[in-house]
């Protein structure tokens with residue numbers, strides 16, 4: 001029997017921006033395999049290609065050369081609609097800036113991806129409630145972002161990212177706007193979602209403290225993977 005395809009596989013991926021004099025190679029041959037259930041911290045200095053690789057993994061951009069396979073499917077061979085479908089059904093996104101709709105309740109923010117998916121109002125309501133409960137915010141469902149702390153806003157954003165039950169959560173500096181205590185709380189939550197729900201997590205971070213929550217750390221330097229190592233796990 002063949003071994004199952006890895007969840008994510010980048011092979012010899014390059015990305016070149018611009019042309020002629022302004023040409024810049026942001027990725028210079030990236031090989032990366034990520035299995036289902038991993039929690040990977042993507043690290044490296046500014047300009048090393050972290051965002052570029054996350055955009056490719058998130059199907060927001062395509063490699064210039066090389067291949068990206070998601071659950072065995074060659075992403076570059078999918079058309080725009082198929083890539084949008086892959087994003088909608090399998091990926092969840094969390095950003096540093098929360099990106100919540102301002103005049104809209106936590107509940108409605110979390111329901112939004114379900115609206116795009118054409119779920120009924122009753123299902124949207126129920127699933128959003130469950131997601132808010134999972135991040136510990138069920139009692140705040142009717143509040144708008146301005147009425148919530150930064151940590152709570154990021155919890156809403158996480159609920160919105162997981163309400164569709166994605167296979168992969170892509171997080172770009174999710175604690176970049178939070179103080180140390182809130183950052184640890186958010187990382188504990190993400191770690192729990194990884195542990196108990198089996199959501200694969202790919203997270204860009206500058207902070208070694210936050211990267212310690214991951215099970216694997218991949219460091220980029222100059223558009224390539226420099227080091228790739230497992231984080232020793234505490235045994236109970």
Ligand code: ADP
Pocket residue numbers: 017018024025026044045046047048049050051052053
């Ligand atoms: P990181 O996230 O590690 O800071 P990025 O992936 O954002 O790095 O960027 C890698 C390099 O590619 C940087 O030098 C950046 O200036 C360049 N770059 C990123 N996006 C573009 C773009 N759209 N056009 C031109 N250059 C870009």
